[in-house]
Amino acid sequence: MSSAYQRSSEMTILFADVAGSVELSEAYGDIQAHNMVVEGLNIMEQSVMQHHGRVIETVGDEVMAAFSSADFAFSAACSIQDAVQDNARLPIHIRIGFHTGPTAIDKGHPFGDTVHVAARMVSIAKPGQVLISQQSYVRLSADNRRQTRHFNRTILKGKQAPTEIHEILWDDLECTKSLTNLGQQHFDRLSVKGVRLSYDQHEVDVNEYNTAVTTGRSEQCDLVVLSDLASRLHATFIYQQGKVILCDKSTNGTFVRTLGGKRASDSLNLFIHHEDWVMQHNGVISLGEPFTKKAEQLIHFRCY
Numbered sequence: 517m518s519s520a521y522q523r524s525s526e527m528t529i530l531f532a533d534v535a536g537s538v539e540l541s542e543a544y545g546d547i548q549a550h551n552m553v554v555e556g557l558n559i560m561e562q563s564v565m566q567h568h569g570r571v572i573e574t575v576g577d578e579v580m581a582a583f584s585s586a587d588f589a590f591s592a593a594c595s596i597q598d599a600v601q602d603n604a605r606l607p608i609h610i611r612i613g614f615h616t617g618p619t620a621i622d623k624g625h626p627f628g629d630t631v632h633v634a635a636r637m638v639s640i641a642k643p644g645q646v647l648i649s650q651q652s653y654v655r656l657s658a659d660n661r662r663q664t665r666h667f668n669r670t671i672l673k674g675k676q677a678p679t680e681i682h683e684i685l686w687d688d689l690e691c692t693k694s695l696t697n698l699g700q701q702h703f704d705r706l707s708v709k710g711v712r713l714s715y716d717q718h719e720v721d722v723n724e725y726n727t728a729v730t731t732g733r734s735e736q737c738d739l740v741v742l743s744d745l746a747s748r749l750h751a752t753f754i755y756q757q758g759k760v761i762l763c764d765k766s767t768n769g770t771f772v773r774t775l776g777g778k779r780a781s782d783s784l785n786l787f788i789h790h791e792d793w794v795m796q797h798n799g800v801i802s803l804g805e806p807f808t809k810k811a812e813q814l815i816h817f818r819c820y
Contacts, residue, residue, distance in 0.1 A: 528652060529591040529626055529634035530614035532560045532596055533578035535643035537734060540608065553577050556608050559599045567592035572625060578638075582619075582626055586648070586655040589614045593646045594686040601644075601687070609749075613637025615649040633679075636672045640681065642737075643729055643749060650680035665756065670725055683728070695735070706760040711795050715739055716814040725757040730805065731815065732766070744805030745812055753795075760795045760819070763790045768804035775799055795819055 526761045534556045535541075538550035557579060561571050564581040568588045572580040583589040593612045600610050615637055617630035633649055641647045647667060648667040658666070667683040710723030713731070722729045722737055732750035741750070741796040747766040764770045769789035774797045776783045785795060800807070 523551070526616060527619035527626060527630065528583040528586045528614055528616040528655075529619065529631050529760050530564070530583065530593065530612065531578060531588045531634055532579045532581070532593070533576075533637035533638060534608055535609045535611050538578045539734075552606060552608055555603075555606055555609065556600065558632050559603075563592045563595040563599065567595060578807045580631075581616075586614070586616045587654040587657050587660055589616075589652070590648075590656055590684065592659050593684060597644065597646065597686045609643030611638050611641040611643055612646040612694045613639070613641050613648065614651065614652055616652040616655050631673070633672065637681070640668075640670075642728075643734070644687075646684040646686055648684060650682070653680070653682045666727065669725070675679045708760060708795070708819045709758075710755065710820055711753065711760040712818045712820065713739055713743055713753065714818075715814075722753045722755050722760050724755060739791065739815065741803050741813070741815065743803055743805075747804070762793045762795055762801075764790055764792070766790075766804060770804075771802040771805060771806055773799050773802075 534553050537549065537739055540552055544552070546690060546814065553808050557577070559576055560579040563576070564571050564579065569581045569583045569592050572582055581592070583592070593614065596610055596612065600608060612635070613634060615630055615634040617633070619630040620628040621625045637647045638752065642727060646665070651788055653661065653664060654717050659737070664682045665685060667681045669678050669680050672679050696763065710721050713729065717740060720726070720729055730737040730749060731738060732748050733741065733743065733746045734748040745768050746799050747768070750766040752763045752765065752819055754763060761773070762770065767789055772786040772788060772793065773783040795817065796819060798818045802813070803815070803819060
């Protein structure tokens with residue numbers, strides 16, 4: 517091995533990028549969108565350095581950073597998301613992913629499998645989301661692990677064994693905060709294996725194998741709904757402990773109607789705005805307006 521190469525016993529590699537930079541240009545024009553991306557990059561770089569990290573490189577709308585511990589990367593990721601959310605004049609969203617493992621160094625630049633897995637974490641993340649590998653999760657402090665949830669189990673490109681992925685719950689308004697208020701008996705009654713969502717000719721399941729599904733106008737959502745009154749990221753469907761929770765994050769709210777019947781969960785007409793609903797029975801969902809739109813604009817759901 518050349519003397520230019522070094523071997524680190526362990527390193528946490530973090531990627532963070534500005535989601536939807538092309539859409540920003542369309543909405544605000546090239547110059548203003550560029551300034552927004554630059555401001556977002558500055559926030560990322562400052563947070564990395566404030567939390568004992570090193571900025572490796574900045575390419576386009578993405579920052580690559582290295583940390584000596586997963587906990588430092590955890591703090592930096594939360595700091596980035598908090599700073600962007602608190603900046604009302606900066607309408608951008610950041611995707612973050614990181615992974616911990618032995619890392620080869622070439623002239624100060626990490627490379628190899630740890631870098632590749634970290635890059636896959638950020639590519640899976642949705643706007644405003646922080647995803648981490650199992651290797652990073654087990655190296656977090658107990659307090660930090662309590663601020664995560666299991667997100668998915670998937671086989672990454674180039675890997676044979678499945679990878680466990682965890683999500684950092686950095687947002688104080690995260691939908692899981694309200695779950696403890698529902699009561700265990702209520703949860704037991706509502707237990708389901710999953711929910712199937714249907715819109716137009718598209719179907720997606722929310723279950724233990726696919727634990728988070730997003731819907732809205734953005735093409736980055738898992739279920740894209742073509743409605744002017746739907747927010748770009750309108751709602752998230754979360755599978756947790758045998759329940760599927762609809763979490764509204766929208767401007768105009770979400771309307772839910774369940775099918776008729778004699779059960780308590782039948783014939784419901786709900787308006788959900790910045791709150792959560794444990795999904796029950798079968799029915800339809802309208803993003804952003806009451807049930808006056810054409811049927812093809814509705815999301816149909818079925819609990820199973």
